[in-house]
Amino acid sequence: MNSTKFTPRTKEEIDRKWWEIGDYFRRNSLWMLMYCTGCCAIELPPAMTSVYDMERLGMGPMATPRQADVLLVTGYLSLKTLRRLIYTYEQMSEPKYVVGFGSCTINGGIYHDSHAVINRLDQYIPVDTYVAGCMPNTESVMNGFVDLMELMKTKKADGWKRYHEHYDWYKENQKAALGEVEVHDEFHE
Amino acid sequence: MTNSMNNVHEINNLMGQNFSLVDARILDAYQVSYELEKEDIHRALTVLKNAGFRQLSYLSCVDWPEEDVIEMVYIVMNWEKALHVQLHAKIDRNNPVMDSVLPIFPGAKYYEREAHEFFGVSFPGNKDHEKQLILENWDDMPPMRKDFDPRAYSDRKFTKRPMKRDYEIQDASSNKEREIKREARANALRTGGKE
Amino acid sequence: MRELKLFLGPQHPGMHGNAAVHMYVEGDIIKRSYLLPGMLHRGFEKGMERHSWVNNISLIPRVCVVEPDINEMAFAQGVEMLAGIEVPERAHYIRMIILELARISIHMMAYGGLGSPTGNYTLMYHAHADRNSILNIFEKITGHRVYHQYIVPGGVRKDLPKGIEEDIHAFLDSLESRYEEYRDLGIENPTLLKRIKDTIMLPEEVVWELGVTGVGMRSAVNKPYDLRKVKPYARYDQVDFEVPVSDYSDARARVDIKLKEVVQSISIIRQALKKMPKGPVRVPLGPGQSMRWTVPKGSVYSTVESSRGEFGYFIVSDGKTHPYRVGVRGASYPQGLLGIEKYLPGTRIDDAALWVDTMGVCSPEIDR
Numbered sequence: 001m002n003s004t005k006f007t008p009r010t011k012e013e014i015d016r017k018w019w020e021i022g023d024y025f026r027r028n029s030l031w032m033l034m035y036c037t038g039c040c041a042i043e044l045p046p047a048m049t050s051v052y053d054m055e056r057l058g059m060g061p062m063a064t065p066r067q068a069d070v071l072l073v074t075g076y077l078s079l080k081t082l083r084r085l086i087y088t089y090e091q092m093s094e095p096k097y098v099v100g101f102g103s104c105t106i107n108g109g110i111y112h113d114s115h116a117v118i119n120r121l122d123q124y125i126p127v128d129t130y131v132a133g134c135m136p137n138t139e140s141v142m143n144g145f146v147d148l149m150e151l152m153k154t155k156k157a158d159g160w161k162r163y164h165e166h167y168d169w170y171k172e173n174q175k176a177a178l179g180e181v182e183v184h185d186e187f188h189e
Numbered sequence: 190m191t192n193s194m195n196n197v198h199e200i201n202n203l204m205g206q207n208f209s210l211v212d213a214r215i216l217d218a219y220q221v222s223y224e225l226e227k228e229d230i231h232r233a234l235t236v237l238k239n240a241g242f243r244q245l246s247y248l249s250c251v252d253w254p255e256e257d258v259i260e261m262v263y264i265v266m267n268w269e270k271a272l273h274v275q276l277h278a279k280i281d282r283n284n285p286v287m288d289s290v291l292p293i294f295p296g297a298k299y300y301e302r303e304a305h306e307f308f309g310v311s312f313p314g315n316k317d318h319e320k321q322l323i324l325e326n327w328d329d330m331p332p333m334r335k336d337f338d339p340r341a342y343s344d345r346k347f348t349k350r351p352m353k354r355d356y357e358i359q360d361a362s363s364n365k366e367r368e369i370k371r372e373a374r375a376n377a378l379r380t381g382g383k384e
Numbered sequence: 385m386r387e388l389k390l391f392l393g394p395q396h397p398g399m400h401g402n403a404a405v406h407m408y409v410e411g412d413i414i415k416r417s418y419l420l421p422g423m424l425h426r427g428f429e430k431g432m433e434r435h436s437w438v439n440n441i442s443l444i445p446r447v448c449v450v451e452p453d454i455n456e457m458a459f460a461q462g463v464e465m466l467a468g469i470e471v472p473e474r475a476h477y478i479r480m481i482i483l484e485l486a487r488i489s490i491h492m493m494a495y496g497g498l499g500s501p502t503g504n505y506t507l508m509y510h511a512h513a514d515r516n517s518i519l520n521i522f523e524k525i526t527g528h529r530v531y532h533q534y535i536v537p538g539g540v541r542k543d544l545p546k547g548i549e550e551d552i553h554a555f556l557d558s559l560e561s562r563y564e565e566y567r568d569l570g571i572e573n574p575t576l577l578k579r580i581k582d583t584i585m586l587p588e589e590v591v592w593e594l595g596v597t598g599v600g601m602r603s604a605v606n607k608p609y610d611l612r613k614v615k616p617y618a619r620y621d622q623v624d625f626e627v628p629v630s631d632y633s634d635a636r637a638r639v640d641i642k643l644k645e646v647v648q649s650i651s652i653i654r655q656a657l658k659k660m661p662k663g664p665v666r667v668p669l670g671p672g673q674s675m676r677w678t679v680p681k682g683s684v685y686s687t688v689e690s691s692r693g694e695f696g697y698f699i700v701s702d703g704k705t706h707p708y709r710v711g712v713r714g715a716s717y718p719q720g721l722l723g724i725e726k727y728l729p730g731t732r733i734d735d736a737a738l739w740v741d742t743m744g745v746c747s748p749e750i751d752r
Contacts, residue, residue: 035395037402038424039449039748042530045493049509051516063397080325081402081423084394107350110443113434114427115332115339116324119347135530177346179326216684217465219615243592247685247713251700262698262711264685268607271614273685296595299721323422323751332430339430378672 026069026095027152029058030145033068035088038075040101040135052138057145065091070148073125075135076104078116082124083183086174089125094160099148100130101141109134123173126159196270197221203240208233212277222275227261227287230278234263234293237274242267248290248300250308254335257282259308263290280310289314307333385410390733394423398501398737401747405724405736412732419724421751428752432710437463437537438674440707445531447712448749450493453486454690456535458697459710461617462686463537466701467679469667475539476619477660481552482525482534483618483688484649484656488559489518490691491642491649494741495570498639501737502579507569510562517555524548539666549657556650563647571639580635583731584739587633590727594718598693599641600743604633611689623655635742642691678705692716692744714749721750 036044047054048061062068065088077085089098100121103109108119121127128151131144151157163170174181197215204210204223212224225233242265251260258279266273280287289312290297301312302322309331312318321327330337358364392398392405402424407417428447432440444459445452457479464471496511498504519529525544526532534541570576590596591604601609608627612620628644630637670677683700693715700709714720728739 033395034397037394039446042449045508045512046516046519049512051513061397065395076426078423078425080425081394083325084423088395107352108347110446111426111431112349113340113343114431115329115337115342116425116427117343117347119343119349123348137529173348177348179328216682220685222683244595244597246595246687246694247696247698247711249698249711251683251709262683264696264698266694268609268614273687275683275685277683294595295593296718296722299717323425325422332427337430339427339434375673375676378676 023152023155027149029060030069030097030148031060031062031067032070032072033065033088033092034061034063035071035085036074037077037081037085038073038102038104040075043135043138043141044072044074046138047141052142054142054145057142057149059145065089066093068092069096071096071098072101073098073105073121073127074101076102076109076111076117077121079118079178082118082174083178083181086125086181087183096160097148097152097157098125098127098159099144100127101136101144103132103134106130106132118177124170124177126162126170128157128159196272200240200272200274203236204233207236219271220273220275222277224277224279227278227280230261230263230276231288231290231293233276234265234290237265238293240267241269242272242274244268245290245294245296245300246273248297248304250304250310250333252282252308252333252335254282259285259310261287261310285310287312289318291315307331309334387415392733392736396737400497400737400740400745403720403745403747403750405728405740407728407733407736409733414729414731414733414736417724417728417736419721419750421721421747423751424748425751429710429712432707434706436675436705437677437679437707438669440710441533441536445533447752448690448695448714448746449530450746451486451490451690452531453482453535454688454695455697456533457483457618458686458688458695459699460535460537461688462684462697462699463679465684465686466682466699467537467669469538469669471539472664472667473619473661474543474663475665477656478540478544478665479535479618480620480623480656481653482522482532482540484652485518485521485552487691488646488649489515491646492518494642494691494744495566495639497741498570498576498580498738501734501741502576504570504573504576507566510566510569514559514562517558521548521551521555524551536666538669539664541666543665552653552657556653559646560650563643567643571636571643577636579735579738580639580742582634582636583735584635584742585633586727586743594722594726596693596718596723598689598691598715598744599638599645600633600719601693602627603630603637603641606631611687611694615687617688619656622659623652625652635738638742645691676705678703679707690715692746695749712749712752714746714752716743716745717750719743720745720747 046052105121111117112119129147131140133140200221208225208229210223214222244266246266247264249262259282261278263276264273287310289301301315302318304310305318306322387408387410390407390409394402394404404420405417406420408415431443435443444455447455492511492515496508499507523529526534586600586604588604591601606629608629610627613627625648628641630641679701681701681703685696685698687694687696695715696713698711702708
């Protein structure tokens, strides 16, 4: 007996439908990695605690990168931090998103002529959305999170796919700025 | 603190009797500054430490490329008498070597390591002061010297975001007279029209 | 047992700020440890030489992120000492109010920071809610929540807005009424007491050997060595306050001193609001434009008592429009670098994060 409601579809269409259902759950329970890399991280505790409560958006803190979804790059990145940040970004499992806070990730900010601060974050790591300000208000931070969820809904938050496609270009930029991406800690002692 | 000027005079007498000072200056009731020869620094620090200046507050360098010297600065503090004493000493800029003050103030270990990294001064007597503390894989000259240009380093290594240029300069030469007039007006403003 | 190398790395939920501690552990006890600074290095001292004296005001507060007003105060004081400017009376009292509000906010943040490594999250939530009220008051006075750029050489930028005194009094009343609850939650909580009582001791000879100042010094040496009493600046000699000390120097005593300092700060703010005279708040710096203003030659070291100790700026000027050299003495430099190398071994791994919090190690001012 032929049913009129079920028509056979291809494997790609079924996968896409499952991915959309997964996106719905993903954007309503994002877990952010606890890593405060720069000055804008001072505006995160009022967002995490009960003042501006980001848990009502579904977001919560997570300790390890292997189980986190969002990497918040809060503020400027010095060269030492960039090496460790690349390790952290590559350890996160996919799909993963990156939000850049402050004007230092956009164009270097007030430290644009410093010998130790990088100027554009999206040359080294794919960035999905930015939050402007120096430093952004906590309400702007919450607005940034809602923007990220909108981007996930309209399927534009695909930074992690870009990292796979243009892997060589990102690696070349990282080597040009850092010299060497591997972290050698032995010499410090 | 009615007896703070007495403290200042006491220290002045102590330093004047024991050392040949190149320069002595009283900055206010709580601060004095002396300039000594390089060889007298260790003896001066020991004398001051026995007189109650037990805390080393700051140790650093100032770079004077025109005079071809690097000036070392040591600042010590006495909590009982509320006095900061600055000691300055000039060393040669092309081969800067200064004996370490670790035996007197053990807290100077990381200050000297940082002075080596940023100015290139070596401190024999402080083992492993040549390891990098704040910079990592640094490949250029010591960054706090006056001939290092951080803007050129940043332009060379980090790519910038291109900004839109939506104006154009019409005639570069006609700006020269306006610039000269503007500079003269600015000079007059700076001195209040007195010169 | 074998020695194992661990990183209490930059990415860690218990770490305050972006610094790593490398340690060699055997079982649970730390054998050797080093701090890895430099992840927040921005090249401040070089950047300050490239901005003029007045332009530096925008760069200065960013040196220490959690308490930016001490930077502005130390710089403004140093420049005024070099140039011989006298600041009006009302500006002194306003500066005192801003500095004490900043001290309350960072003591609250440090007290709440006890909660995160020990699992007492309620304490962290309450403390950050109170700190947020202070940041809202700062927004009304200065225009920005965190980086105020308000204390400038020559006074303060603008007068206090109308109606701010009622807001400050309302906030101070609410904080005082919850003081007992804060003590119950944190320092008299038996679960937390087991972690901080009789641990992380700081003997007196260590203080003199490393050069530790601030709360650590006052708890170990048992004398009121506070820069506000010993060399008073900004009219601290006209208000009545005490400096709490303690004779037994463990982690609990230091947290206790911080809470008592919050009470003293509340009383200082109330007295200053009452005694403030009316008048101008800013003095022009010199003839002509302030962007081209020059400062006479000299070198000065100006100090301010921050919540972590003696915070100093060493300013050298050679008579031009830009400073020649500015050196920053971070208040937590001794206990951060030397203290972790010499006195952290012997404690357990879980106490390392508590050590960093109760000793008051703030990483941006170590690496500037």
